[in-house]
Structures are given as structure tokens and as C-alpha cells.
Amino acid sequence: MSLAHLLLRHAQQTPERAAIFNGTTLHASHGQWAARSAALAQRMQAAGLVPGDRVVLFMRNHPRYLEVLWAAWWAGLVVVPVNAKLHAREVEWIIDNAQATWAFVTRDVAPERLAGLAQQIDVEAPHADALLAPLPDTAALAPVDRQPEDLAWLFYTSGTTGRPKGVMLTHRNLMTMGLTYFVDVDTVSPTDAIVYGAPMSHGAGIYSIPHLMAGARHVVPASGGVDPAELFELGLALGPLSTFAAPTIVKRLVDHAEETGLSPNDAALSFKTIVYGGAPMYGADIARALQVMGPRFVQIYGQGETPMVGTALSRTHLTDVAHPRYRERMASVGVAQTPVQLRVSDARGVELPVGDIGEVLIKGDSVMAGYWRNPDATASAIRDGWLFTGDVGCLDADGFLTLKDRSKDLIISGGSNIYPREVEEVLLTAAGVTEVAVVGAPDPEWGEVVVAFVVAQPGAGVTTHSLDQHCLERIARFKRPKRYVLVDSLPKNNYGKVLKTELRAQLAGPQKASTA
Ligand code: AMP
Numbered sequence: 001m002s003l004a005h006l007l008l009r010h011a012q013q014t015p016e017r018a019a020i021f022n023g024t025t026l027h028a029s030h031g032q033w034a035a036r037s038a039a040l041a042q043r044m045q046a047a048g049l050v051p052g053d054r055v056v057l058f059m060r061n062h063p064r065y066l067e068v069l070w071a072a073w074w075a076g077l078v079v080v081p082v083n084a085k086l087h088a089r090e091v092e093w094i095i096d097n098a099q100a101t102w103a104f105v106t107r108d109v110a111p112e113r114l115a116g117l118a119q120q121i122d123v124e125a126p127h128a129d130a131l132l133a134p135l136p137d138t139a140a141l142a143p144v145d146r147q148p149e150d151l152a153w154l155f156y157t158s159g160t161t162g163r164p165k166g167v168m169l170t171h172r173n174l175m176t177m178g179l180t181y182f183v184d185v186d187t188v189s190p191t192d193a194i195v196y197g198a199p200m201s202h203g204a205g206i207y208s209i210p211h212l213m214a215g216a217r218h219v220v221p222a223s224g225g226v227d228p229a230e231l232f233e234l235g236l237a238l239g240p241l242s243t244f245a246a247p248t249i250v251k252r253l254v255d256h257a258e259e260t261g262l263s264p265n266d267a268a269l270s271f272k273t274i275v276y277g278g279a280p281m282y283g284a285d286i287a288r289a290l291q292v293m294g295p296r297f298v299q300i301y302g303q304g305e306t307p308m309v310g311t312a313l314s315r316t317h318l319t320d321v322a323h324p325r326y327r328e329r330m331a332s333v334g335v336a337q338t339p340v341q342l343r344v345s346d347a348r349g350v351e352l353p354v355g356d357i358g359e360v361l362i363k364g365d366s367v368m369a370g371y372w373r374n375p376d377a378t379a380s381a382i383r384d385g386w387l388f389t390g391d392v393g394c395l396d397a398d399g400f401l402t403l404k405d406r407s408k409d410l411i412i413s414g415g416s417n418i419y420p421r422e423v424e425e426v427l428l429t430a431a432g433v434t435e436v437a438v439v440g441a442p443d444p445e446w447g448e449v450v451v452a453f454v455v456a457q458p459g460a461g462v463t464t465h466s467l468d469q470h471c472l473e474r475i476a477r478f479k480r481p482k483r484y485v486l487v488d489s490l491p492k493n494n495y496g497k498v499l500k501t502e503l504r505a506q507l508a509g510p511q512k513a514s515t516a
Contacts, residue, residue, distance in 0.1 A: 003152055003171055004041075004073040004143030006178075006212045007034050014215060017190070020063045023222030024237045027063040030215070033070070036132040038141045040071035043131055047119070049102065051076030051144050054154060056103035056117075057201065058082040058091055058110050060224040064123040065200045066208055067132060068104045076144030078151045080166075081201035084109045085416070085476045090164075092116055094156050098166060098372065106224075148172035153206070154372055157304040157417070166372025167304045174209055176339050176365040177308050181210035184312040184337040185298050186242065186273045188214035195219040195234060195241040197226040197249060198415065203278065203308050204244040211242075228256035235270025242273040244308075246415025247281040248447060250274060250297075254289045264294030271296050273315075277308075279412040279447050280403065283331050286318070295319045301333035301401070302366075305387055309337050309366035311401050325398070332400040333393075340364030344395050349383055357394045357404050361386040409500065411440035413448050418479045420450075420500075423471070427452055427481075430470040432460025437490050437498045438481065441507040452481035453503055455489060462486070 007030070010017070015031030028036065049055070055072050057079055059065055072079045080098045082091050084106075092115045095103065101118040103110075113120055121128055146152075152171045156164040182188065194211040196219070198204035208218060219238055221230050226249050235241045245253070253274070257267050271293065276286075277300040289297060299313035313334030320326060336342040343351045344358040352358045367387045370378035381388055390410075393403040411418040420438035427436040435455035440448035456462035464484045471480040491502040 002073055002143050002146035007070045010215050018217055020066055021219040022063045035134045036067045037070040037074050039134045039138045040132050041074035042138055042141050044075050054078045054080050054098045054100040056080045056082055056100045058103055059106040060084045060109050061196045061200045061220050062106055063220045074143045076146055078154050080154045083201050085478050087476050098154055146171050155304050165374055165377055168369040168372055170369050173366055178209035178213050180309050180337050180339055188216050190215040193217035193219050193238055193241050195243045197243055207244050228253050232270040240272035244275045246278045247276055248414045250276050250289055254292050257292050267293040277301055278415045305368045306362050306366045310362055311335055312337050329400055332402040335399045354397050355394055360389045360391045360393050411448050411450055414446045416478050423479055426474045432457045432462040435490055439500050439503050449482040451483045453485045453487050
């Protein structure tokens with residue numbers, strides 16, 4: 001059994017049914033989708049790719065994303081989804097680490113050839129049409145059989161060590177995630193549709209699995225991204241849509257509804273369900289969202305290591321205003337999703353009593369097989385079958401989890417994770433820079449923004465502009481500091497460790513450090 005069988009099944013049962021839309025234009029029926037994916041799988045096999053080989057997807061959201069994804073699974077390959085905002089050098093590092101030989105790209109994202117590849121295919125070039133065109137014997141090509149523990153998705157997550165780690169997700173992990181959607185998130189029928197606004201390389205993309213399971217339609221906005229007006233219009237044209245959105249995107253949708261004077265009933269014509277997660281949603285924001293757009297929200301909490309499956313705060317929880325603990329529940333991330341056990345523990349993994357704050361641990365069939373070729377990191381993340389998430393929170397007596405903080409130093413800006421260490425390492429390579437500390441500062445639009453405190457050699461000519469240029473050439477734009485603060489020294493404790501709490505307090509306090 002492989003994820004490819006999900007597509008085969010619908011291609012056999014409902015080959016004519018509309019499956020993938022490019023904006024409002026039909027891109028493929030189930031039958032066409034399966035035929036193209038199988039044809040590409042056949043050509044990849046003919047070119048020498050064997051089950052377990054890695055192929056990179058470095059693309060903006062595009063209807064071909066789904067065809068390539070299922071082609072890879074049809075051939076028993078492992079997909080390495082890469083955030084379209086990454087710098088070419090970061091992608092080349094991933095290609096090398098994953099030992100991937102093929103990459104599928106969109107030209108806007110990868111205008112040049114990436115190093116280390118045998119094949120780089122621009123999915124929008126005419127050549128790609130030929131690769132996806134069925135051959136006379138394509139219909140007879142069955143998906144390569146896979147075991148539940150075989151890898152399907154090798155997802156690179158930025159690590160505290162500064163280099164991303166490959167999260168190994170298996171067919172079982174993703175099947176579990178898909179089936180769980182129907183129990184803990186939403187029902188899906190064949191007349192429903194999912195729209196991909198958030199990047200398909202992340203959670204939004206793997207929600208294609210439950211929607212394919214249910215035979216629903218898949219809609220990729222023509223813009224390939226998040227334009228609230230476009231999303232509302234697509235919903236009106238194709239029927240109410242479901243989508244996954246980070247809190248920043250939810251905010252933009254709500255702003256749009258409010259600015260254009262839409263009522264909750266109007267919003268219901270465009271959206272069936274908006275699943276949000278990936279970063280904290282503030283109580284006031286979800287209250288406003290419910291008021292403006294009506295009861296169409298579900299919150300999930302998870303992480304790359306247990307994708308989309310951790311806890312859920314259901315539509316019922318979010319609308320049960322009469323419940324005596326409604327306020328507390330709104331501020332929580334909900335209860336454990338069906339296939340997982342969840343506990344809050346101390347640093348040794350010992351379960352803490354209700355109400356105590358500790359690290360969140362998750363166990364179940366959604367939890368990754370480990371980090372790619374990194375047994376040390378795997379051993380510290382998974383102990384006795386429990387995933388140590390690095391998130392800190394507490395459980396109440398009803399099983400609702402409230403997140404307090406992250407034990408990692410992670411910054412979440414606009415739903416994207418940024419690890420300070422990664423940015424610090426880049427800044428430290430700039431001429432004249434001696435010390436750097438990167439922290440997140442609260443921001444009403446982005447949730448958090450990246451701020452870099454920099455100590456430079458006197459007279460070295462280090463400026464905000466030179467630092468920004470340095471980052472532009474080396475890391476993804478979204479990871480660049482939005483602000484630089486040039487300081488004479490960094491606050492440190494007795495062991496010489498930089499006191500980031502003090503820096504954060506400086507940013508929050510009344511007398512802000514002067515910006516260069
Ligand atoms: P990622 O691995 O990119 O999916 O990021 C996962 C991290 O995002 C988690 O470990 C949490 O710190 C954070 N996160 C995910 N979902 C939520 C949520 N619903 N509320 C608050 N933080 C969240």
C-alpha cells in the first residue's frame with residue numbers, strides 16, 4: 001500500500017470527475033491526473049530512479065505540484081519538499097544532504113541551475129508536458145508497492161544547530177495524518193474543495209491527502225499565493241473552499257471580509273472551513289475572526305515531526321460560548337488528536353500533574369521515523385517512543401493543552417519558522433562583525449519579526465545596509481532581520497551566554513535601543 005493508491009482508486013472509480021483546478025480553470029480530472037503521474041513515474045524509472053531515491057520539489061504553488069508529488073509516490077520515490085522562499089545555496093545544501101538527483105522547479109523560484117543535480121525540470125516548460133504525456137503502456141503501470149514504514153516525505157526543518165534536519169515521514173505517518181483529518185478536523189465530501197494558499201511544501205500541501213482520500217477537488221490559486229480577494233472569489237466560483245492558513249493569513253482574510261463589508265453568511269459562500277495553526281493565534285484575533293466570518297474555524301497544533309497531528313480545537317469547542325471554561329479553551333490549542341497520546345513532562349520525560357508547565361511530548365503513528373542520517377538528533381528527539389516537541393505548555397483536567405512558550409529559540413514570523421542561530425551564523429560571516437544575537441520582537445502584522453543585535457569593530461563601516469546586503473546574498477528573504485540594532489556589547493551571564501531575555505525586554509521596554 002502506498003499513498004499512490006489513493007489516486008489510483010479515484011482514477012478507477014471516477015476518472016471523469018474534476019480533480020485539479022488552476023484558478024477557475026480545470027487542470028485535470030482524476031483520470032488525467034493519474035495518467036500523467038503514472039507517465040512521469042514511468043519515465044523516472046526508465047531514467048534509473050529506484051524506490052527510495054529522493055526527488056526535490058522546489059516550486060511555488062502550482063497545479064503540477066500534485067501531479068509530480070503523486071508521480072514520485074507512484075514510482076516509490078521519496079519527495080523532498082523545499083520552501084519556495086529558500087535561497088539557492090540553502091536548497092543546494094538540502095540537495096546534497098538528501099542526496100537527491102532530480103528536482104522539479106518553477107522558473108520563478110529557481111531561475112538558475114542548482115548544483116548537484118542530474119536533472120532539473122521546469123514544470124512549466126514544454127518539455128514537462130512531454131514528460132507527463134501518457135505512453136501506450138502507462139495505463140498498465142501499477143504504483144510501486146511500499147511498506148507502511150517506507151519513507152514518503154523528507155521534510156527539512158531548520159534546526160537549533162543552524163543547519164536544517166531532514167524529518168523522515170513514512171507512508172504510515174501520512175496515511176494517519178490523512179485519516180485523522182476526518183475525525184478531528186472536518187468531514188469532507190466529493191463536492192468539497194481545498195484551496196492551496198499557504199505553501200504546498202508544508203502542511204497546506206499534505207492536506208491534499210485527506211482531500212484526495214475523500215475524492216474532493218484541489219484548487220491552486222492562479223496567483224500561486226495568498227491574495228484574499230482572489231481566494232474569496234474562487235470560493236464563489238467553485239463552491240465554499242477549505243484551506244489551511246497560518247494566523248497571519250487568517251488575519252488578512254478577516255481584514256478583507258471586514259473591509260469589503262461581507263457578512264458571515266457571505267463568507268460562508270466562499271469558505272467552508274479554515275484550519276489554522278503553525279503559530280500562536282491570539283484570543284482577540286480568533287474572537288474577531290469568528291465574529292466576522294462565522295463558525296468556520298478549526299485550530300490544529302503539530303510540527304514537522306508529527307505533521308498536522310498533535311491537538312485540535314474543534315469547530316464545536318470554538319463555538320461553545322456557554323461553556324464555563326470557554327475563554328480558557330479559546331486560548332488553548334485544544335485536545336489530543338485521535339491517533340496520539342500527549343503528555344507534559346519534566347526534562348527527564350516524567351509526566352507532570354495537571355496544571356504544571358513542562359515540555360509537550362507526543363506519541364503515536366503520526367510521529368516521524370527520525371531525522372535523516374542523524375541518529376544523535378533522533379535519539380534526543382524521540383525517547384521511549386515519545387517525541388519531545390520542544391514546546392512548553394500545560395494540560396488542564398479536561399485534556400486541553402495551552403502552550404506557554406517554546407523551549408527552542410524559534411521565531412515564527414508570518415507562519416514561517418526562523419531559527420536565530422541560522423541568521424546569527426550568516427551575520428557572523430560579514431566583515432567587521434564580531435558578535436550577533438538574533439531575537440524575535442512582537443509585531444501586530446507578522447506575529448514576530450526578526451531583530452539582530454550586532455557588535456561591530458569600530459571603524460569597520462558596518463551599516464544596516466551592508467548587513468542587509470550580506471543576508472540577501474545568503475539566506476531566504478523572510479529570514480532577514482527586519483531591524484538591526486548596532487550595540488557596543490551584548491548582555492551576558494557569568495558563563496558568557498548572551499541574555500536574550502534581556503534583549504527581548506529592551507525591545508519591549510520604553511527606551512528602545514537606537515537603530516543604526
Ligand atoms: P513546523 O515544524 O514548521 O510545523 O512548526 C511547528 C511549531 O510551530 C510547533 O513546534 C509550535 O512551536 C508552533 N505551532 C504549531 N501550531 C501551533 C499552534 N496552533 N499554536 C501555537 N504554536 C503552534
